[in-house]
Amino acid sequence: MNELIRRCKEGDREAFHELFEDYGEMIQRISLRMTRKPEYLADIFQEVVARVIQGIGKFRQDAQLSTWLYRITVNVNLDLLAREKARRDTVPLEAVAESREDGEPSPLEHAEKKQLFDKARTAMADLPGQFQEVLSLYYFADRDIREIAVQTKKTESAIKSILFKGRKAIVKALRDQKVIV
Amino acid sequence: MIVCRRWKESIHLLVGGHLDESSRPALLRHMEECDKCRNFCQDLQKIEAALRAPISEKDLLSRSQIRSIVERSLPDAIRKPIPARRAIVFFPGPRIAWGFAATLLVFLSGYGFHELLKPQKISSPPIASDVPDNAHAKPEMFAQTPAKTVSRPTSQSRPAKSGVAPMSPEDIAAEGNYAIANRLLKRRNFAGAAAALQKVLAVHEAKHEKAMLDLAYCYSMLGQPQRALPIYRAVANGSRDPKAVETAYNWIDSLLEVRLNAYAAAEEERMTAVRNNPAGRWGKRGTYYLVQMPIRKEDSAKVDCLLEPFRREIPYSNQAPGMSPQIINVSSPWIGRD
Numbered sequence: 322m323n324e325l326i327r328r329c330k331e332g333d334r335e336a337f338h339e340l341f342e343d344y345g346e347m348i349q350r351i352s353l354r355m356t357r358k359p360e361y362l363a364d365i366f367q368e369v370v371a372r373v374i375q376g377i378g379k380f381r382q383d384a385q386l387s388t389w390l391y392r393i394t395v396n397v398n399l400d401l402l403a404r405e406k407a408r409r410d411t412v413p414l415e416a417v418a419e420s421r422e423d424g425e426p427s428p429l430e431h432a433e434k435k436q437l438f439d440k441a442r443t444a445m446a447d448l449p450g451q452f453q454e455v456l457s458l459y460y461f462a463d464r465d466i467r468e469i470a471v472q473t474k475k476t477e478s479a480i481k482s483i484l485f486k487g488r489k490a491i492v493k494a495l496r497d498q499k500v501i502v
Numbered sequence: 503m504i505v506c507r508r509w510k511e512s513i514h515l516l517v518g519g520h521l522d523e524s525s526r527p528a529l530l531r532h533m534e535e536c537d538k539c540r541n542f543c544q545d546l547q548k549i550e551a552a553l554r555a556p557i558s559e560k561d562l563l564s565r566s567q568i569r570s571i572v573e574r575s576l577p578d579a580i581r582k583p584i585p586a587r588r589a590i591v592f593f594p595g596p597r598i599a600w601g602f603a604a605t606l607l608v609f610l611s612g613y614g615f616h617e618l619l620k621p622q623k624i625s626s627p628p629i630a631s632d633v634p635d636n637a638h639a640k641p642e643m644f645a646q647t648p649a650k651t652v653s654r655p656t657s658q659s660r661p662a663k664s665g666v667a668p669m670s671p672e673d674i675a676a677e678g679n680y681a682i683a684n685r686l687l688k689r690r691n692f693a694g695a696a697a698a699l700q701k702v703l704a705v706h707e708a709k710h711e712k713a714m715l716d717l718a719y720c721y722s723m724l725g726q727p728q729r730a731l732p733i734y735r736a737v738a739n740g741s742r743d744p745k746a747v748e749t750a751y752n753w754i755d756s757l758l759e760v761r762l763n764a765y766a767a768a769e770e771e772r773m774t775a776v777r778n779n780p781a782g783r784w785g786k787r788g789t790y791y792l793v794q795m796p797i798r799k800e801d802s803a804k805v806d807c808l809l810e811p812f813r814r815e816i817p818y819s820n821q822a823p824g825m826s827p828q829i830i831n832v833s834s835p836w837i838g839r840d
């Protein structure tokens with residue numbers, strides 16, 4: 322991996338392609354989970370690529386590449402969500418029609434789920450940094466507890482504890498907003 | 503809602519899928535009796551489901567899309583250099599050529615004929631690393647480059663002294679042709695230069711990579727990659743000069759890429775036709791690709807990436823029942839199809 326980073330720092334074009342072939346799926350999964358907007362995926366991915374290219378020179382070899390990429394991806398997605406916050410979110414009619422044809426949730430259920438997701442994500446964003454990181458890795462990056470422990474250099478029991486406290490905080494926030502009773 | 507303190511952590515573990523099997527029955531029994539804990543568990547499950555909702559694989563970008571995004575984002579400053587025709591001088595410039603010819607005439611006229619029998623030093627053809635890159639453009643610069651001298655054993659095995667090697671009429675003709683080729687290359691007359699270089703290589707049996715590279719370059723510029731590629735391959739496999747090998751590989755990469763892009767575009771058109779006409783046939787039914795290309799290992803990803811979209815888009819409905827995936831054998835970059 323150090324070799325790949327070294328090549329990227331030297332401006333090796335093919336090395337960048339290899340890097341994003343290896344980590345492209347992780348970036349996309351995090352982005353799709355965080356935004357639920359596949360139509361923005363290419364733009365988000367491009368923004369992540371641009372930030373990686375800009376920042377690779379400053380990347381320290383002792384840090385883990387996946388952690389660094391994860392942080393960039395989350396930041397890009399948060400920026401996008403912040404920009405989108407003011408915009409009124411709607412569900413396209415076509416999407417509703419399609420979902421009903423496929424036996425998917427009704428528009429009301431769809432809206433409820435979406436509201437729950439948005440509120441939960443907002444509550445997550447209000448948590449302290451280490452909670453955000455662990456919860457995002459768990460929910461958005463599909464990492465299991467052992468992988469998160471390795472990545473964050475914490476014990477597995479510490480990760481379980483953070484997940485427990487994080488969920489509790491989210492539940493509390495949703496109750497305060499009457500999203501759940 | 504006040505949840506039983508004793509069970510709260512277990513409910514979190516249950517929702518996260520981390521509760522061990524031995525503790526599970528007790529918790530489930532408790533939740534049957536306790537509405538608050540049951541509701542709390544349901545809320546947590548809702549949140550869990552909302553946050554971990556599955557994403558559709560079809561929303562993910564394909565490898566070629568990723569590649570194109572990365573390619574677009576990379577600044578031009580680190581763009582892969584386009585292989586340039588590298589000047590590896592095989593013959594000196596025309597002035598020197600005329601000099602050689604004049605010397606030979608002097609020898610043949612009798613003045614120095616006896617000198618041929620004496621041991622002598624010959625000037626070797628300059629190698630690429632000794633020669634400035636623009637030697638082709640300015641032959642006189644090369645004339646100032648000190649020539650290496652090597653001893654050539656004579657039939658009497660006498661030690662070499664000094665002198666100039668005699669040239670055969672074929673060598674002189676080849677040298678003249680090479681000078682002509684260089685002039686034509688400067689004028690970008692690639693067809694003429696290719697003809698002259700063919701004559702040079704006919705004499706020298708393709709052992710001089712400079713002339714070979716020049717000929718391949720002419721073919722490339724004439725839009726005849728099928729003729730250029732074998733020459734580049736021969737240089738890449740046979741040359742001991744790392745610069746020549748690198749140049750040849752750069753050109754191979756470049757030609758392959760151009761060709762594959764053209765191939766990809768043509769395939770896209772074909773696949774569009776198939777998609778628009780579900781009953782239509784394209785080659786054999788149910789097509790898959792197997793890419794077999796005699797190129798360097800690291801290029802396989804590139805080829806794979808270019809063909810990836812077409813693999814995905816092959817309509818399964820067009821497969822004949824019971825038919826195993828058909829193979830298109832790309833046995834060379836010039837797309838031979840089985």
